[in-house]
Amino acid sequence: MKLLNIIILVVALKYAESTCSGNSFEECSACGGSCDTGPCICADSSTVCVPTGGECNTGSNECCPSGLYYDATNVCCTDTPLCNPSCAGDQICKNTTCQCNSTIYQGKTINDLKPSLVCGPDVMTVSLSRCLLTYLKYNYSTIQLINNSAACLPGLYQTKVNNTLIDNFDLTLKSGWCGNTITNDSTLVYISNTIHIDILKSPIISANPISFNITCAYNKSMQISLSYSIHPVVINASIPGLNGNGLFDLTMAAFWDDQYSSPIQQSETVTVGTNFYLGLFVLYADGNKLVLRVDTCIASPVNNRNDPSSVVFVRGGCAVNGDINSVVEQNGQTLEARIKVSTFKFQASDFVFIFCDVRMCDKSTDCSTCDSSKSGRSSSGTTEVMLQVPFQDNSYSSSVTHSALPWTVLCSTLLGLLSKKLY
Ligand SMILES: *[C@@H]1O[C@H](CO)[C@@H](O)[C@H](O)[C@H]1NC(C)=O
Ligand SMILES: *[C@@H]1O[C@H](CO)[C@@H](O)[C@H](O)[C@H]1NC(C)=O
Ligand SMILES: *[C@@H]1O[C@H](CO)[C@@H](O)[C@H](O)[C@H]1NC(C)=O
Ligand SMILES: *[C@@H]1O[C@H](CO)[C@@H](O)[C@H](O)[C@H]1NC(C)=O
Ligand SMILES: *[C@@H]1O[C@H](CO)[C@@H](O)[C@H](O)[C@H]1NC(C)=O
Ligand SMILES: *[C@@H]1O[C@H](CO)[C@@H](O)[C@H](O)[C@H]1NC(C)=O
Ligand SMILES: *[C@@H]1O[C@H](CO)[C@@H](O)[C@H](O)[C@H]1NC(C)=O
Ligand SMILES: *[C@@H]1O[C@H](CO)[C@@H](O)[C@H](O)[C@H]1NC(C)=O
Ligand SMILES: *[C@@H]1O[C@H](CO)[C@@H](O)[C@H](O)[C@H]1NC(C)=O
Numbered sequence: 001m002k003l004l005n006i007i008i009l010v011v012a013l014k015y016a017e018s019t020c021s022g023n024s025f026e027e028c029s030a031c032g033g034s035c036d037t038g039p040c041i042c043a044d045s046s047t048v049c050v051p052t053g054g055e056c057n058t059g060s061n062e063c064c065p066s067g068l069y070y071d072a073t074n075v076c077c078t079d080t081p082l083c084n085p086s087c088a089g090d091q092i093c094k095n096t097t098c099q100c101n102s103t104i105y106q107g108k109t110i111n112d113l114k115p116s117l118v119c120g121p122d123v124m125t126v127s128l129s130r131c132l133l134t135y136l137k138y139n140y141s142t143i144q145l146i147n148n149s150a151a152c153l154p155g156l157y158q159t160k161v162n163n164t165l166i167d168n169f170d171l172t173l174k175s176g177w178c179g180n181t182i183t184n185d186s187t188l189v190y191i192s193n194t195i196h197i198d199i200l201k202s203p204i205i206s207a208n209p210i211s212f213n214i215t216c217a218y219n220k221s222m223q224i225s226l227s228y229s230i231h232p233v234v235i236n237a238s239i240p241g242l243n244g245n246g247l248f249d250l251t252m253a254a255f256w257d258d259q260y261s262s263p264i265q266q267s268e269t270v271t272v273g274t275n276f277y278l279g280l281f282v283l284y285a286d287g288n289k290l291v292l293r294v295d296t297c298i299a300s301p302v303n304n305r306n307d308p309s310s311v312v313f314v315r316g317g318c319a320v321n322g323d324i325n326s327v328v329e330q331n332g333q334t335l336e337a338r339i340k341v342s343t344f345k346f347q348a349s350d351f352v353f354i355f356c357d358v359r360m361c362d363k364s365t366d367c368s369t370c371d372s373s374k375s376g377r378s379s380s381g382t383t384e385v386m387l388q389v390p391f392q393d394n395s396y397s398s399s400v401t402h403s404a405l406p407w408t409v410l411c412s413t414l415l416g417l418l419s420k421k422l423y
Pocket of ligand 4: 178
């Protein structure tokens with residue numbers, strides 16, 4: 001019985017030794033200490049203290065007084081050198097810094113370096129194994145895009161995947177951004193760039209710098225064409241879900257083509273007699289349950305839908321043909337609505353103001369009915385969006401150059417002002 005007690009005591013002592021006993025610093029919890037930057041410091045702002053609870057937010061060795069290392073498991077500072085944050089599975093902690101364990105990569109060649117590319121809705125993300133790159137004698141700090149200016153140096157961020165340290169970086173989905181090139185075929189849009197990686201400097205050069213092209217293909221969609229265009233004519237708004245549940249992101253934009261893939265730019269002008277295409281879409285909604293429904297659209301030469309010269313071209317979800325001919329190409333079927341607007345005429349106006357009343361509609365009900373006798377504006381949950389399209393009436397005076405007015409967009413929301421009518 002006595003012997004057993006002694007053994008337990010020895011074990012406990014050894015454990016305590018390997019954790020954080022033995023330093024003579026004050027505990028932060030006892031002196032109101034905090035560790036925002038650098039070593040933790042007591043509330044008196046001068047005494048250094050050691051974290052014993054959640055004080056060390058960064059989890060880095062910096063929290064500890066010099067000569068001690070942060071032990072995240074036991075939440076304390078120890079004199080045993082540790083790496084913080086902890087190393088990935090293909091690294092070794094040496095003298096408090098993580099270094100690649102090259103044994104793991106022995107025999108690998110450049111063919112094993114398979115950069116991964118994820119084509120996201122807003123960014124393209126490239127990922128590479130840092131330790132494999134290093135083993136192959138490449139310097140991960142030299143990763144560059146085709147435009148190697150300082151502004152385009154990729155910001156590397158690290159993740160650990162399958163016990164491997166991965167360096168990741170993002171490319172913005174914009175035409176011309178840091179040398180991005182855009183091409184398309186009839187259904188897809190391709191965004192490409194070229195990645196360069198230089199070798200590690202050493203007396204013996206045993207590798208050549210590498211470059212490889214990355215290309216993301218996207219379905220042609222209004223969203224993708226807007227995201228790669230520079231200054232499109234676009235308005236974003238929020239639209240409530242069914243019965244006011246939640247808010248969704250609605251975008252309305254004007255396009256030149258029936259593919260809705262070439263957005264009208266703010267520097268461009270629609271002239272009398274040409275068509276343009278009004279595209280509306282909602283992102284991040286459940287398209288199995290909800291659809292987007294446009295009830296009414298009105299064009300006005302001034303920022304007032306009730307102006308005497310304004311013209312209704314969509315009513316009750318369908319085209320009203322009069323001064324403006326329109327075709328409702330898609331409405332109430334998906335999260336996207338498409339309206340072709342053609343051949344209309346306003347006198348000497350620099351802009352056409354397009355007002356549309358739109359709402360989310362329960363897909364299990366009839367959302368694509370067309371009833372132009374209904375006025376439509378008063379539905380509950382209806383949102384008005386207004387798009388200001390640069391416009392030029394050549395027939396009025398072809399010699400007058402219209403000064404480009406500053407581009408402004410306005411948007412207002414009508415929420416259940418008249419909620420008598422249910423959809
Ligand atoms: C550990 O790193 C420190 C500074 O980072 C350095 O001064 C020291 O010489 C290194 N010790 C060993 C054994 O490499
Ligand atoms: C490095 O990786 C090899 C192979 O997986 C492994 O056997 C070795 O223990 C690792 N070295 C260290 C110091 O962890
Ligand atoms: C992790 O490794 C397993 C087995 O090697 C592989 O099947 C899996 O795809 C890897 N996961 C990732 C995210 O790379
Ligand atoms: C590279 O990118 C910078 C910053 O975006 C830009 O100013 C520069 O003109 C670009 N260079 C080339 C050759 O495209
Ligand atoms: C690229 O898209 C434009 C606009 O939609 C289209 O006119 C053109 O034909 C497309 N190019 C190819 C090669 O399909
Ligand atoms: C790696 O690249 C960085 C950034 O260009 C440079 O500062 C560093 O000296 C390079 N290291 C080696 C070993 O080539
Ligand atoms: C990479 O892209 C560049 C420019 O877009 C092109 O000239 C080159 O041929 C491409 N290289 C490969 C291997 O596809
Ligand atoms: C792209 O279009 C194809 C065919 O229309 C479709 O099957 C696929 O789901 C679309 N992909 C995305 C990401 O929308
Ligand atoms: C509007 O929304 C689209 C799609 O979410 C986004 O790409 C764009 O940056 C937004 N534009 C503005 C001006 O907020």
